[in-house]
Amino acid sequence: MAPSATAVAGELPPALAGLEPAALWRHFGELSKIPRPSKHEGRVLDWLKKFADERGLEWQQDGVGNIVILRPGSGGGESAPPVIVQGHIDMVCEKNADTQHDFMQDPIRLVRKGDWIAADGTTLGADNGIGVCAALALLELPPSETLPPLECLFTIDEETGLTGAFNLDGGMLRGRTLLNLDTEDWGDVFIGCAGGGDSVLALRLEQEAAPAGSVGVSVEVKGLLGGHSGINIHEDRGNAVRMAAAVVEQVLQ
Template identity: 65%
Template sequence: MTVFAVSKELPEALQGLQPAPLWRFFGELSSIPRPSYKEQKVLDWLKLFAEERGLAWSQDAAGNLGHIDMVTEKNADVQHDFEADGIRLVRRDGWVTADGTTLGADNGIGVCAALAVLDSPPSMPLPPLEALFTVDEEVGMTGALRLDPGLLTGRVMLNLDTEDWGDIFIGCAGGGDSALTLDLPLEPLAGAAGGWGARGFRLGGMLGGHSGLEIGEDRANALRLAARATAAGLAAAPGVRLLALSGGDKRNAIPREAGFQLAAPDAGALEAATAAVRAAADAFRLEYGALEMGLALTEEEVGSEARRAGLTPAAADRLLLLLLMLPHGVIKHSHTVPGLVETSSNLASATIKRRTPESLTVELVTCTRSSLDRALEDVRQGIARLGRAAGATVHQDAAYPGWVPEPDAPVVHAAAAAIQGVTGKAPAVKAIHAGLECGIIGQKLPGVQSVSYGPTIRGAHSPDERVEVATVAPFYEATLALLRRLAQAA
């Protein structure tokens, strides 16, 4: 078992908050680095929790012991190592947030609610409980996909991983990623060490956010805008070349920042390209108006080594073809559920995987979602065809299934009654355009009844992530009330 330091001191931002056990565990959890694929420290913390309380635990081959990983996003000006540093918590205007990074309330609050229930006194009327903590939820739900169903005997599942308090979710979209890899030829820029000039540009300050929950809000995609600005710069003067372009980070986050570098054979051409990029940024600010008030263009110098070679014009065209034409945003709304996004795709990232003097390898990742399996695969097939037409190697893992709503399941009625008993208001029962593990786990556990609910979280998958303090206590109270109802029905 890994030896590591967990802070037992309650952070100032959490002092005085109720329910105290939940917030105490959240303070400890926040001190443990837990990016996707690197959850070993938090898994060991959970095992220690169980052993200290005499609770049995099992772990499958995937590492599953709700989901314990978190999306690791930070503002560009923040120094933070997600593999080594805990999250710095801040309380502001009734919300708990982090200092310039993602918070991890998605799904840290759900994890800590489960721990608080398991830590309840023996007198608490509870049904027999199993707590499932999955790994790698934020990067394709591979923990749930590889779950050994033999770990579990229960057939009622409470998924504490949604973000609108007072609502109950009983269905979700399925999804699948596409990775397109381009090997792009470079050519030396004649006299690059002398007459050629270069400039770097970065578009940032955009809202970003969850690629399912917030894809319908028409937020700017920094990667798409960077491609548009690049195209404008290349067209501004003869001989302008693209050196590199990258942006985005996580498959399930709308890109907030992206950067690119242009080179030109003389000062006049470089200034023309720069003016075109600046004009494009002005147009973007006009286009997105009050929605993206933070949208900003910054410029930086490019070293002589980086400007020795640029993409051939044909290679730049191949890259821009994909960045400009791959689907992003809402593709279709549901005709059955008013307001529900049915099918969407997120142009998530462009990453430079390898650079040699002769070539640049760039990987583009998209995340596609749909409530309908056929629609999902049709979009993914279109992405694959476009990628191959541009000369990319395309890799697509099998999509994960959606969660088909069962509005008359007994657990749905019990959850609705429990929440109404706390809030005095009947909850809305909804489906969600995001990937929840309920659909995957439901396929592995025939006959399972599921509901999903949670406190109010905003800005998930971005450094603006925050949880509303006033919703956490009623969320936990309703969880206990629901468990009491299930105990009585057992």
């Protein structure tokens, strides 16, 4: 499958035509044209700065790259406490085995499948592109809208370590209320979540020559549902690593 043709700036992808809210999907179409692997978000950061400059909005950036765009309160909300609205700008970059795509150069090719927007052979980047674009749509609302001062915070490198969030310069922010837009359940608000932990496991192995006459065997496990460890781990789905290990264990016995 060949990569899509060069995307044209300002041109709405056909897959997004007619979708509402129009501002959100317009921004998502533009964002999908910008390569943004984790730790390579420079082009998106430039795009966000241009967005702010074109609308006369103040922005600040910290030492690791996180950027906050400020919108004054409006419509009677001028003196309300500021609210932080946050999303991350990097995306998971995976593709099907038969898909030709360079995540450092190529735009995401959007397709519509019934009521769903998907990508053609690659990850979509809706995590957290939809959240980012929802924040941009908020920043564009007219002055007649009743809104508190907004501090729209866009963090880097969430997918491979949360380094943007961990190293955030909090001095850029005044708000005491933060709405994180990185969720799978649209319209619901979560007030707490499970934590996470990392483990580094090491096993010392001694290598030795394979016995004479040994034959190498390739074990491939495929066709499983997959899923996110933070959401689906309790559903007892097949795990390719565990299945492959079980096969090897049986062979050794």
